[in-house]
Amino acid sequence: MSEIEQFRLETQMIGPLPIVNHFTKRIGLDDILERYLNTANTRKISPSQSIGVLLRNIILNRTPIYDMQEWASRYQPKLLGLDSDQITSLNDDRVGRDLDMLFDADRASLLTEVVVRAIKEFNLDLSQFHNDSTTITFSGIHKEATGERKRGKESLNITYGHNKDHRPDLKQLMWFLTVTADGAVPIHYKACDGNTGESPTYMEAWDILRKLVGRSDFIYVADSKLCTGKNMKYIRDNEGRFITVLPRSRREDGWFREYIQNHKVAWEDVERHQDLNDVGQPGMMKMVESPILSSEGFRIVWTWDPLKEEKDKHSRQSLIEKAVLKLEQLETRLRNPRTRLRSRDAVIDVADKALGEFAHRWVDYEILEEKENIFKQEKRGRPNSKTKYKRVVKKRFHVTWSPRKENIDFDARSDGMFPLITNCEDLSLVEILDKYKYQPWLEKRHEQLKTVYKVAPVLLKSVTRIEGLLFVFFLAMLIQALIEREVRMGMKKNGLGSISIYPEDRDCESPTTSRLLSLFDNIEFHRLWSRSTLVQTFQTELLAKQVEVLRLAGVPLEEYSQDE
Secondary structure, three states, X not given: OOOOOOEEEEEEEOOOHHHHHHHHHHOOHHHHHXXXXXXXXXXXXOHHHHHHHHHHHHHHOOOOHHHHHHHHHOEOHHHHOOOHHHHHHOOHHHHHHHHHHXXXXXXXXXXXXXXXXXXXXXXXXXXXXXXXXXXXXXOOOOOOOEXXXXXXXXXXXXXXXXXXXXXXXXXXXXXXXXXXXOOOOEEEEEEEXXXXXXXXXXXXXXXXXXXXXXXXXXXXXXXXXXXXHHHHHHHHHOOOEEEEEOOOOOHHHHHHHHHOOOOOOOOEEEEOOOOOOOOOOOOEEEEEEOOOOOOOOOEEEEEEOHHHHHHHHHHHHHHHHHHHHHHHHHHHHHHOOOOXXXXXXXXXXXXXXXXXXXXXXXXEEEEEEEEEEEEEEOOOOOOOOOOOEEEEEEEXXXXXEEEOHHHHHHXXXXXXXXXXXXXXXXXOHXXXXXXXXXXXXXXXXXXXXXXXXXXXXXXXOOHHHHHHHHHHHHHHXXXXXXXXXXXXXXXXXXXXXXXXXXXXXXXXOOOOHHHHHHOOOOOEEEEEEEOOEEEEEEEOOOOHHHHHHHHHHOOOHHHHOOOO
């Protein structure tokens, strides 16, 4: 054997695990899981250890559960809270059984304790919360997920509903999430049946927040589903505060759009701050208090956004053009001698579908009837001089269209306008808008759930294990939000407008957790062996930008010291 062949290099991943572990330690997550999960029949790996590995997998890589052992074997076991001989006992059956155990646990109390620890440890601001919902789409039948009791507890009904992923052909669950306005940190979640309506859930979520915070004077921001008399009065009567969107279906919305047609309103210029949905540079917006209150007696504040005005115009024009094109295609069909559209009702049905749900307001059509004389033989056979003919009158239809200019001009006067409704009497117009404008950060959390963490489609079949997995997803979102918040606060504290974490050392002004963690993918721990003798241990040296991220995140460099 040559001298080179006597040596063997053993490599294990460190990656970003020390960062994740630092934040789980700060909120005592592993200890809390250990207390809430039944360990009476502990095997080689306890349920809390198994769930802990799954949590770290979701945050870092999101590999399938059946590949958990192979994924974990690449890392140093102690960073996963395991011994080296425990890795071989990690498999999908064990993780599945531990997800069942998590379903059996008191998840509500577990969630509350974790969140309270996070609030205290990171001093989260609880003066404002944002609530919104999305759908989690499932592939497959999921026959057992019918809402029946499982393992002695109520379970979810995975069924069809209004799918926000635009997949009405697939079943779903509803996912409701509440975050703080201080870093968009998830504070509460609830998974509901796939056909659950959104409006009734807001009072329940508000009650939970009130118990969690210990008071009711926080500002509760949500989308237009909150805007029902029952919801808003409930929050007001319990000394709560809310801001939400007034839907187009409300009479107050139509009244103001009619009012501005022939009345001048005193718009107030406000500075427009750039948010997640903005394109271009910040500009000026306009706001005005509605001359009337809502039917429940709440303030209605109208905002005019120049970017939204352009979007509204473009959207209307696009719908008109599509409708006109379809009507012209319908006319082409009607001119075809072999057309099957022979009745007025059939033509009207196709024309209505061409206009769709919205374009009928801006495009009008007219059905014209044309009579055509056709002569046919009275009897069959080859025609001759004695053949008699009969006249048959056939109806042919044509469609013409014209723009409904009056409606187009009417709607154009309110392009870019949207109303907010609130019971916050002490807030100025711009303060109301600024608080509502944080809502896109919550939508960003939904996007991360579906893209970064790939929650959909969920491949598990057992509804109890699915519910347990969704709980772990919430914990993953909580940890990643805390990491993101801590780094951004560190940047602000140190006067840094950006950090160079993109490829080619390009600057990043708003670093996300996934980008921050990927920066540490190259960190490895090595052991050099000479046959059965350990010669040397060493690890990848941290780069300057990695050290800077650790400093901003408040992670001590000692966390990356992996000495034996």
